[in-house]
Amino acid sequence: xxxxxxxxxxxxxxxxxxxxxxxxxxxxxxxxxxxxxxxxxxxxxxxxxxxxxxxxxxxxxxxxxxxxxxxxxxxxxxxxxxxxxxxxxxxxxxxxxxxxxxxxxxxxxxxxxxxxxxxxxxxxxxxxxxxxxxxxxxxxxxxxxxxxxxxxxxxxxxxxxxxxxxxxxxxxxxxxxxxxxxxxxxxxxxxxxxxxxxxxxxxxxxxxxxxxxxxxxxxxxxxxxxxxxxxxxxxxxxxxxxxxxxxxxxxxxxxxxxxxxxxxxxxxxxxxxxxxxxxxxxxxxxxxxxxxxxxxxxxxxxxxxxxxxxxxxxxxxxxxxxxxxxxxxxxxxxxxxxxxxxxxxxxx
Amino acid sequence: xxxxxxxxxxxxxxxxxxxxxxxxxxxxxxxxxxxxxxxxxxxxxxxxxxxxxxxxxxxxxxxxxxxxxxxxxxxxxxxxxxxxxxxxxxxxxxxxxxxxxxxxxxxxxxxxxxxxxxxxxxxxxxxxxxxxxxxxxxxxxxxxxxxxxxxxxxxxxxxxxxxxxxxxxxxxxxxxxxxxxxxxxxxxxxxxxxxxxxxxxxxxxxxxxxxxxxxxxxxxxxxxxxxxxxxxxxxxxxxxxxxxxxxxx
Numbered sequence: 001x002x003x004x005x006x007x008x009x010x011x012x013x014x015x016x017x018x019x020x021x022x023x024x025x026x027x028x029x030x031x032x033x034x035x036x037x038x039x040x041x042x043x044x045x046x047x048x049x050x051x052x053x054x055x056x057x058x059x060x061x062x063x064x065x066x067x068x069x070x071x072x073x074x075x076x077x078x079x080x081x082x083x084x085x086x087x088x089x090x091x092x093x094x095x096x097x098x099x100x101x102x103x104x105x106x107x108x109x110x111x112x113x114x115x116x117x118x119x120x121x122x123x124x125x126x127x128x129x130x131x132x133x134x135x136x137x138x139x140x141x142x143x144x145x146x147x148x149x150x151x152x153x154x155x156x157x158x159x160x161x162x163x164x165x166x167x168x169x170x171x172x173x174x175x176x177x178x179x180x181x182x183x184x185x186x187x188x189x190x191x192x193x194x195x196x197x198x199x200x201x202x203x204x205x206x207x208x209x210x211x212x213x214x215x216x217x218x219x220x221x222x223x224x225x226x227x228x229x230x231x232x233x234x235x236x237x238x239x240x241x242x243x244x245x246x247x248x249x250x251x252x253x254x255x256x257x258x259x260x261x262x263x264x265x266x267x268x269x270x271x272x273x274x275x276x277x278x279x280x281x282x283x284x285x286x287x288x289x290x291x292x293x294x295x296x297x298x299x300x301x302x303x304x305x306x307x308x309x310x311x312x313x314x315x316x317x318x319x320x321x322x323x324x325x326x327x328x329x330x331x332x333x334x335x336x337x338x339x340x341x342x343x344x345x346x347x348x
Numbered sequence: 349x350x351x352x353x354x355x356x357x358x359x360x361x362x363x364x365x366x367x368x369x370x371x372x373x374x375x376x377x378x379x380x381x382x383x384x385x386x387x388x389x390x391x392x393x394x395x396x397x398x399x400x401x402x403x404x405x406x407x408x409x410x411x412x413x414x415x416x417x418x419x420x421x422x423x424x425x426x427x428x429x430x431x432x433x434x435x436x437x438x439x440x441x442x443x444x445x446x447x448x449x450x451x452x453x454x455x456x457x458x459x460x461x462x463x464x465x466x467x468x469x470x471x472x473x474x475x476x477x478x479x480x481x482x483x484x485x486x487x488x489x490x491x492x493x494x495x496x497x498x499x500x501x502x503x504x505x506x507x508x509x510x511x512x513x514x515x516x517x518x519x520x521x522x523x524x525x526x527x528x529x530x531x532x533x534x535x536x537x538x539x540x541x542x543x544x545x546x547x548x549x550x551x552x553x554x555x556x557x558x559x560x561x562x563x564x565x566x567x568x569x570x571x572x573x574x575x576x577x578x579x580x581x582x583x584x585x586x587x588x589x590x591x592x593x594x595x596x597x
Contacts (some may be wrong), residue, residue: 053499078502091496095518104505104514213526256430 008154008186012049014042014055014056021210025188032180032187034201036194038229042210045158045189050188051085052078062186063153084152088159092131098142099127105150114183117145136164136312142293144179145221155180157189161196173199194233198222206230218301224346225269233241237270254311256341257287265348272305272317274342277326278335283322287340294332304328309335351577362523367574369569376573383560386577392467392555393535396474400482400531402494403475405524430480437476438544445472445545469546470553472534482527489523490516529589536582553588 007028014021021042035043051176052067052075055073060068067076080304092101103114104161109344118124121141124296131139140160147155159167160176170179191197195202198218206214206221206229214226222234231238243261248268250256256268276282282289292310299305304339306316314336327336376382395483411422429437445452445463455461463469497519501511517524536546545555548562558580 051499051503053502079505079507081503082505083503085500087496088501091494091500093497093501093515095521104501107505112563146504330389 011058027186032195032201035190035205036197037207041207051083072285082152082166083154084147085156086143086147087164090139097128102146117149137168153185155187239268257340258345259341261345266345267348269344272315275316276337281335282337288338292336296329363392373573385556389556392470395471396535397532399475402477403484408483411487412490426483427480434540438541441545465547473545474538475539478531478534485527489520536559
């Protein structure tokens with residue numbers, strides 16, 4: 001398959017019990033796309049639609065072959081799509097050995113080929129084990145091998161690491177990354193874990209309530225979040241308002257001064273580390289100063305995240321010593337300051 | 349209340365054991381009539397279970413895949429023999445397969461084949477009464493099954509038949525097994541439909557329950573002996589199969 005450019009063009013609409021999925025997706029050959037979104041955003045439905053397990057309105061074309069075209073009444077059955085689907089909890093057949101699981105999708109010489117795949121993955125000694133005897137990481141690897149062995153043109157991974165223990169995730173993620181880069185087809189993975197998405201994907205597609213809200217490289221998406229979900233993933237404050245020259249008029253009525261704000265609907269992003277807290281009103285450089293109240297504290301590693309209410313609700317990140325000096329228990333009143341140059345503004 | 353319930357089960361069993369003419373059990377067991385009835389009972393009940401497996405599993409699959417009114421209708425139809433008095437079932441079978449029945453009449457006229465009052469009739473009567481137990485168990489197993497295994501199999505390129513044979517059926521094994529055991533036990537004890545549709549012909553349709561009934565009319569002690577034999581055989585088979593096939597049932 002090497003050398004052949006595979007690509008996916010999908011335009012998928014699914015209506016079900018008040019939930020609507022409406023996604024257009026283009027994925028190039030050898031590209032890994034992570035579909036990222038909160039629970040219930042429609043990520044799994046999207047994967048199932050691509051696999052042909054959910055009837056859709058729209059069109060799916062893979063490598064020049066039309067797999068779905070509701071207008072033309074065309075629907076290629078899952079078993080004829082050559083689409084690999086790896087389930088969240090692996091779905092290894094519990095009544096078959098590891099070897100039989102990997103051999104299941106192979107037609108000719110299945111046992112020998114399956115053994116080769118297991119050998120290469122260093123799982124030869126598990127060939128005759130039953131799935132229940134495997135660790136979570138091993139089960140994940142076997143599930144991926146079982147799918148890769150069928151040489152799919154499109155690889156779909158549903159939350160590949162979420163069923164695993166946190167302690168082994170990093171290791172399995174590295175292994176997964178290696179195996180993904182060796183796969184020539186189109187790769188799509190669904191996740192709600194930003195770390196997983198950034199470590200494995202070339203491009204992120206952020207899905208919320210059945211719609212794509214943002215797409216781009218992990219760096220682009222986190223630098224310019226377009227939704228609360230992405231802002232939370234990136235750990236930044238996202239505000240929305242109207243740009244007026246160097247000012248942003250926020251939805252609550254407050255004014256922000258930024259280096260450059262532009263005109264019209266804008267997003268403003270403030271990193272929590274750029275939010276400074278003071279006992280007394282600060283004088284001088286910071287252009288944005290207002291009163292705030294510490295609502296709650298959250299220790300994250302060496303830093304403490306402080307959720308502030310007030311004129312502009314923000315999250316600030318400070319050191320533990322600052323917490324002591326500012327008496328930042330819940331309910332403490334402080335002065336909040338943000339330099340104009342620390343606010344990044346872009347069109348909504 | 350629980351104790352009263354338990355007593356209801358225990359007392360008749362105790363009566364059977366206490367009043368048993370133990371000296372007669374041995375001779376009764378080796379008596380040729382007993383051996384014939386016992387052999388016929390085992391043959392008919394096992395055959396009925398096999399027929400129920402062959403016909404009942406596909407029926408359960410159809411039931412599990414239909415929805416709405418059609419499903420209620422099919423379900424009512426398949427479970428009807430469970431609520432129908434067996435004698436009524438026997439009469440109904442006679443009206444369908446008897447020499448003047450719906451199917452029975454043309455069969456007899458065209459080929460001279462008569463179903464009623466043959467061993468085949470005993471098997472049909474037992475299947476009719478016992479198959480619902482299998483269908484219900486397998487349908488329940490299908491409905492509570494994790495369908496992602498089947499989806500995973502399809503994504504790996506398996507067509508419907510391969511998915512069914514290699515994934516669905518093996519995963520259904522516990523449900524099929526418990527359904528088959530219930531079905532077999534019900535078939536072994538079948539009386540009403542059998543005597544109505546197949547008659548009481550020693551060596552051809554007289555199964556153990558029929559032999560017990562007849563014996564009870566003439567010499568009750570023989571009936572007790574036969575009952576004990578039937579009880580022992582069914583218990584032995586149930587325990588034997590359980591150890592062999594399923595640790596978890």
